[in-house]
Amino acid sequence: MSGLRELKKERTRQLLSEVAIGLFLEKGFESVSVAEIAAAAEVSKPTLFRYFPAKEDLALHRFADHEDEPARVVNAALADGVPPLTALRDHVLAGLERRDPVTGLNDDPRILAFLRLLYGTPALVARMAAYQSRSEELLAAALGGPDPLAARLAAAQIVAVQRVLAHENVRRIMAGERAAARLPGAVAAAREAFRGLERGLPC
Structure with a gap:
């Protein structure tokens, strides 16, 4: 089960990063808030920060x-x-x-x-x-x-x-x-x- 949990976590990380990068490309990095990213990904801000400690990390996940x-x-x-x-x-x-x-x-x-x-x-x-x-x-x-x-x-x-x-x-x-x-x-x-x-x- 631990392997399945890790796979799910990685998929979530990938999804959050992809949503954030899409917004950054559309509006510019500085113009997008963490709250906006969380809303677009349909997660809470605390959840987002559990996966990415800083907004920059969302862009640099790859x-x-x-x-x-x-x-x-x-x-x-x-x-x-x-x-x-x-x-x-x-x-x-x-x-x-x-x-x-x-x-x-x-x-x-x-x-x-x-x-x-x-x-x-x-x-x-x-x-x-x-x-x-x-x-x-x-x-x-x-x-x-x-x-x-x-x-x-x-x-x-x-x-x-x-x-x-x-x-x-x-x-x-x-x-x-x-x-x-x-x-x-x-x-x-x-x-x-x-x-x-x-x-x-x-x-």
């Missing part, structure tokens, strides 16, 4: 799911005897191939509308930075090693590289470049970025 992704990739790589940077590079390349919105390489009009909302709303940009900081912490713990500072520095560089690569893809797609046309350049940029990391990081 990205929050990826918060621990680099750490999970590294943990799996270490268990299989694969170098962490190799696993992370391959994970990024696979994301580009399937047009994962997290990579920024997606020109679906709905995804583009959401990305414009995200990058055009200071409160969401700030909240995203908090997610990325948490992602760094989790990745540093996964990298481990005898020097915690070295692991933190490595994690910060890896997360920064992934962020910059995604931002460059978003910038080009928003400027009118098609995802299919951008793919070869995005792949080349990712490979070169990880080569740079490999030269500078002992992992």
